[in-house]
Amino acid sequence: MHSDSEALAMRESKRRERQDALENPDTDIGLCGWLLVGMSLLLMLVTLPLSIWMCIKIVKEYERAIIFRLGRILRGGAKGPGLFFILPCTDSFINVDMRTITFDIPPQEVLTKDSVTVSVDGVVYYRVQNATLAVANITNADAATRLLAQTTLRNVLGTKNLAEILSDREEIAHSMQSTLDDATDDWGIKVERVEIKDVKLPLQLQRAMAAEAEASREARAKVIAAEGEMNASRALKEASLVIAESPSALQLRYLQTLNTIAAEKNSTIIFPLPLEMMQGFIKH
Numbered sequence: 001m002h003s004d005s006e007a008l009a010m011r012e013s014k015r016r017e018r019q020d021a022l023e024n025p026d027t028d029i030g031l032c033g034w035l036l037v038g039m040s041l042l043l044m045l046v047t048l049p050l051s052i053w054m055c056i057k058i059v060k061e062y063e064r065a066i067i068f069r070l071g072r073i074l075r076g077g078a079k080g081p082g083l084f085f086i087l088p089c090t091d092s093f094i095n096v097d098m099r100t101i102t103f104d105i106p107p108q109e110v111l112t113k114d115s116v117t118v119s120v121d122g123v124v125y126y127r128v129q130n131a132t133l134a135v136a137n138i139t140n141a142d143a144a145t146r147l148l149a150q151t152t153l154r155n156v157l158g159t160k161n162l163a164e165i166l167s168d169r170e171e172i173a174h175s176m177q178s179t180l181d182d183a184t185d186d187w188g189i190k191v192e193r194v195e196i197k198d199v200k201l202p203l204q205l206q207r208a209m210a211a212e213a214e215a216s217r218e219a220r221a222k223v224i225a226a227e228g229e230m231n232a233s234r235a236l237k238e239a240s241l242v243i244a245e246s247p248s249a250l251q252l253r254y255l256q257t258l259n260t261i262a263a264e265k266n267s268t269i270i271f272p273l274p275l276e277m278m279q280g281f282i283k284h
Contacts, residue, residue, distance in 0.1 A: 033070050036070065036089075036090055037069070037070070037087065037090055040087045040088055040089045040090045040091075041087060043088065043089065044087060044088055051088060054088050055085055055086055055087065055088060056083060056084075056085060057083070057084055057085075057086060057093065058082065058083055059079070059080035059081050059082065059084070059095060060080075060081060061081045062081075062097060062098050062099045063080055063081060063095050063096065063097055063098065064078035064079065064080045064081075064095070064096050064098055064131040065078060065079045065080050065084060065093045065094070065095055065096075066078055066079075066093060066094045066096060066131055066132060066135045066136075067079060067084070067086060067091055067092075067093045068091065068092045068093065068094075069087070069090055069091050070090055073132065073136060074091075077131075077132050078096070078131040078132055079093075094135055096128055096131040096134055096135060097128065098127060098128050098131065099127060100125055100126070100127045100192060101125075101126055101127060101142065102123060102124065102125050103123070103124055103142075103146055103149075104121065104122075104123050104197075105121050105122040105123065105124060105146075105149050105150055105153055106121060106150065107119045107120065107121040107198075107200070108120055108121065108150060108153050108154050108157075110153070110154050110157040110158060111158065112157065112158070112160060112161055112162050112165060113158070113159060113160055113161040114161040114162055116161075116162045116201075116202075116205065117202060118157075118162065118165065118199055118200065118201055118202075119199075119200040120153065120157055120165070120196065120198070120199050120200070121196075121197050121198055122149075122153060122173070122176075122194060122195055122196045122197050123194075123195050123197055124145070124146075124149045124180070124191065124193075124194050125191070125192045125193040125194075126145055126180075126184070126189055126190060126191045126192060127189075127190055127192060128141065128188055128189060128190075129188050129189065129190035130188030131188065132188065133186065133187060133188030134187055134188035134189065137186055137187055137188065138187045141184075141187050141188070141189055144184075144187065145180070145184055145187075145189055145191075148180060148183055148184065149176075149180060149194075152176055152179050152180055152183075153176060155179075156172055156175050156176050156179065157172065160172065162201075165199055166199060169196045169199075172196060173193075173194045173195055173196055174194075176194040177191055177192075177193065177194040180194065
């Protein structure tokens with residue numbers, strides 16, 4: 001746990017160093033650069049008030065602007081939200097959306113640890129945490145994050161067997177989120193959440209698993225029925241011992257049974273006769 005916190009702190013310090021190097025460069029734009037900036041400023045003053053509409057820009061609450069002056073990022077990093085000022089001819093800017101972005105991971109054919117081919121898809125939620133790194137360190141942060149999510153999904157599921165994929169989706173999603181967050185930290189991307197949407201099994205495997213589940217249910221049903229028969233036999237044994245102690249109890253049970261049969265409106269009622277009575281008829 002301590003080593004993980006140290007590694008996290010080290011990555012954070014390196015990211016801050018890279019960000020400071022981009023936002024506060026040591027090298028200057030040079031004499032020629034300052035000359036061009038002065039000419040641009042003079043041009044803006046000469047063409048006032050028309051040039052004011054080209055120099056004042058607005059970014060929305062959920063956006064940040066990265067200003068480039070003669071191709072270099074302007075000191076201070078991202079600007080916004082609100083108004084900011086640029087010089088014509090020498091300055092350009094890029095707007096970066098800071099809102100959370102979601103995308104679906106296309107279904108990936110994955111060979112699990114126990115050699116079963118499954119098709120898995122998911123969804124990723126991420127946002128731009130640092131606009132400067134997202135612009136300066138990578139060409140297209142969105143496309144790179146999408147491709148990395150696909151490869152990460154295959155890599156993580158390749159180390160799991162089928163039972164773990166079906167039962168431990170939250171653990172797999174958390175592992176993917178940690179891996180993606182560490183990999184995209186240099187790009188200024190923060191992966192907020194990863195979810196596994198669906199796991200599709202081959203049709204033959206679905207039939208085999210259904211047959212296995214049905215057999216398991218039938219086995220449990222037979223065990224429960226056998227336990228019920230055993231409990232019923234024990235109860236009948238105890239009842240027979242009680243009836244044997246009192247002959248009148250058997251007659252009462254016989255009358256209760258007749259009452260139950262008569263209540264069901266049966267047209268035929270069978271009267272059991274004692275064996276002693278039958279032996280008397282046989283002698284005659």
